[in-house]
Amino acid sequence: MADENGFCLWFTGLSGSGKSTITTHLVKELRKRGSKLEVLDGDVVRENLSKGLGFSKEDRDTNIRRIAFVANLLSRNGVPVITAAISPYREIRDEARQMMGDRFVEAYVKASVETCEQRDVKGLYAKARSGEIKEFTGVSDPYEPPEDPELVIETERQSAEESAHQILAYLEERDLIPAAVAAA
Amino acid sequence: MADENGFCLWFTGLSGSGKSTITTHLVKELRKRGSKLEVLDGDVVRENLSKGLGFSKEDRDTNIRRIAFVANLLSRNGVPVITAAISPYREIRDEARQMMGDRFVEAYVKASVETCEQRDVKGLYAKARSGEIKEFTGVSDPYEPPEDPELVIETERQSAEESAHQILAYLEERDLIPAAVAAA
Numbered sequence: 001m002a003d004e005n006g007f008c009l010w011f012t013g014l015s016g017s018g019k020s021t022i023t024t025h026l027v028k029e030l031r032k033r034g035s036k037l038e039v040l041d042g043d044v045v046r047e048n049l050s051k052g053l054g055f056s057k058e059d060r061d062t063n064i065r066r067i068a069f070v071a072n073l074l075s076r077n078g079v080p081v082i083t084a085a086i087s088p089y090r091e092i093r094d095e096a097r098q099m100m101g102d103r104f105v106e107a108y109v110k111a112s113v114e115t116c117e118q119r120d121v122k123g124l125y126a127k128a129r130s131g132e133i134k135e136f137t138g139v140s141d142p143y144e145p146p147e148d149p150e151l152v153i154e155t156e157r158q159s160a161e162e163s164a165h166q167i168l169a170y171l172e173e174r175d176l177i178p179a180a181v182a183a184a
Numbered sequence: 185m186a187d188e189n190g191f192c193l194w195f196t197g198l199s200g201s202g203k204s205t206i207t208t209h210l211v212k213e214l215r216k217r218g219s220k221l222e223v224l225d226g227d228v229v230r231e232n233l234s235k236g237l238g239f240s241k242e243d244r245d246t247n248i249r250r251i252a253f254v255a256n257l258l259s260r261n262g263v264p265v266i267t268a269a270i271s272p273y274r275e276i277r278d279e280a281r282q283m284m285g286d287r288f289v290e291a292y293v294k295a296s297v298e299t300c301e302q303r304d305v306k307g308l309y310a311k312a313r314s315g316e317i318k319e320f321t322g323v324s325d326p327y328e329p330p331e332d333p334e335l336v337i338e339t340e341r342q343s344a345e346e347s348a349h350q351i352l353a354y355l356e357e358r359d360l361i362p363a364a365v366a367a368a
Contacts, residue, residue: 036261048253049233051246062235069232070254077220079261 006075007176008100009167012087012146013109014138015124016116018155018163019084022109025164026082033178038074040067042085055135061092068096075103080177088137090144105176106149107167111156113138190259191360192284193351196271196330197293198322199308200300202339202347203268206293209348210266217362222258224251226269239319245276252280259287264361272321274328289360290333291351295340297322 009026011019023039030037046053049066053059064087071081087093097104116138117125128136135141151170153163171177193210195203207223214221230237233250237243248271255265271277281288300322301309312320319325335354337347355361 038257038261049250052236066233070257073222073254073258074261074263077222077258077261077263079258079263 005080005176006078007080007103007105007171007174008071008075008096009080009082009171010071010087010093010096010104010106011082011084011109012093012106012149013153014111014113014116014143015086015136016119016121017109017111018153018160019086019109021160022153022155022163022167023082023084025161026167029164029168029180030080030177033180035177036079038079038081040071040081040083040085045070045085055141057089061089064089064092065095068092068099071096072099075100086137086143088141088143090146093146105151105171105174106146107151107153108146108149109153109155109163110145111154115156189264189360190262191264191287191289191355191358192255192259192280193264193266193289193291193355194255194271194277194280195266195268195291195293196277196333197337198295198297198300198327199270199320200303200305201293201295202337202344203270203293205344206337206339206347206351207266207268209345210351213348213352213364214264214361217364219361220263222263222265224255224265224267224269229254229269239325241273245273248273248276249279252276252283255280256283259284270321270327272325272327274330277330289335289355289358290330291335291337292330292333293337293339293347294329295338299340 013019020041027037027039045063045067050063053063064085067083067085071083074081093106120126124133125139127133128139137143151167153166155163172179197203204225211221211223229247229251234247237247248269251267251269255267258265277290304310308317309323311317312323321327335351337350339347356363
C-alpha cells in the first residue's frame with residue numbers, strides 16, 4: 001500500500017510558526033520507515049522555480065501555483081510530498097486542493113503573530129517592523145488561515161516533535177504512510 | 185524492474201523537427217504497457233512554471249533549468265519523464281545531464297531548418313521570417329546540436345512511428361521500460 005500512496009502534506013502558517021522544524025522531524029521519521037519523500041519548501045522553490053518573483057499578491061500566487069503544479073505531478077505518481085511555504089492566501093490553497101483531491105492534506109501550523117515574532121529565528125520580524133522588509137506576512141501583508149484544514153498543529157502548546165507525531169498518526173490512520181517499525 | 189526505473193527522455197530539436205508527434209506515439213505505447221509517465225512539453229511548462237519568461241538566452245536557460253529541476257524530482261522517484269522543449273543550448277542540457285546522471289537519455293530530433301520550415305505545422309517559421317516573431321530558434325536564434333546524444337532521431341528519413349519504435353527499442357535494451365506484450 002503506502003509506497004504507492006502519493007499525497008501532499010501542505011503546510012500553511014506564518015514565518016516562524018514551525019513549518020520547517022516540524023518538516024525536519026517528519027523527514028527523519030519517514031526516511032527511517034523507507035518512504036519516498038520530496039520536500040518543497042519556500043526557499044527551494046523560490047530558487048529553482050520562481051527566481052525573479054517578488055512578494056506582491058500576484059507573485060505569491062504564482063509561486064504557490066507552481067508548488068502545487070509540481071506537488072501534483074509527484075503525488076499523482078505515488079510520491080509523497082511535503083510543501084512548507086507560508087502560502088498565505090486561501091483561494092490558491094483551495095486551487096491546490098481542487099487539483100489534488102483526496103491526496104491533499106492541509107496542515108495549519110498555528111501560532112500567533114506575537115509568538116512568531118518573539119521566536120523570530122531568522123530575524124525577519126525585526127526587519128519587517130523596521131520597514132527593511134516590505135510585504136511581510138502577518139505584519140504588513142495578510143495571512144488567511146484555513147477554514148477546514150485536515151490538521152491544526154498548535155505549536156504554542158506542543159513541541160515540534162509532538163507536532164510531527166500528531167501528523168504521523170494522522171497519516172498512518174489514513175493509510176498514507178507505512179506504520180512505525182515496532183521497537184525490538 | 186521497470187516500474188521503479190525512473191528516467192528522463194530529453195528531446196532536443198528545432199520547432200517542427202517532430203518532438204511532439206513522436207511524443208504522442210510514445211505516450212500511447214507506454215500507457216499500453218502500463219508504465220507511469222509524465223510529459224513536460226514546452227507549452228505545458230511555459231504555462232505552469234515559466235509564465236512571464238521570454239525567449240532571450242537568459243530566459244530560455246531559466247525555463248530549461250526549471251524543466252530539469254522537475255524532471256529530476258520525478259525521475260529520481262521512479263517516474264519516467266519525457267521532456268519535449270527545443271532546449272537549444274548545449275550547456276544547459278549538459279547541466280540537466282549532470283543532475284540526472286544515468287537517468288538522462290538525450291534524444292536529438294534531427295531535421296534541417298529547411299525541412300522544418302517546409303513543414304511549418306504551426307506557421308511559426310513564416311512569422312519568424314516576416315519578423316513577427318523575434319528570437320526564433322534556427323532562424324534568428326542559435327540551435328546547438330548535442331555532440332554525443334544517446335539517440336539521434338532522423339525524422340527526414342523515417343516516420344514518427346518509426347522514430348518512436350527506435351526509441352522504445354533503446355529504452356527496452358537499457359531495461360528502462362517494460363517489454364512490449366507479445367501479440368496473442
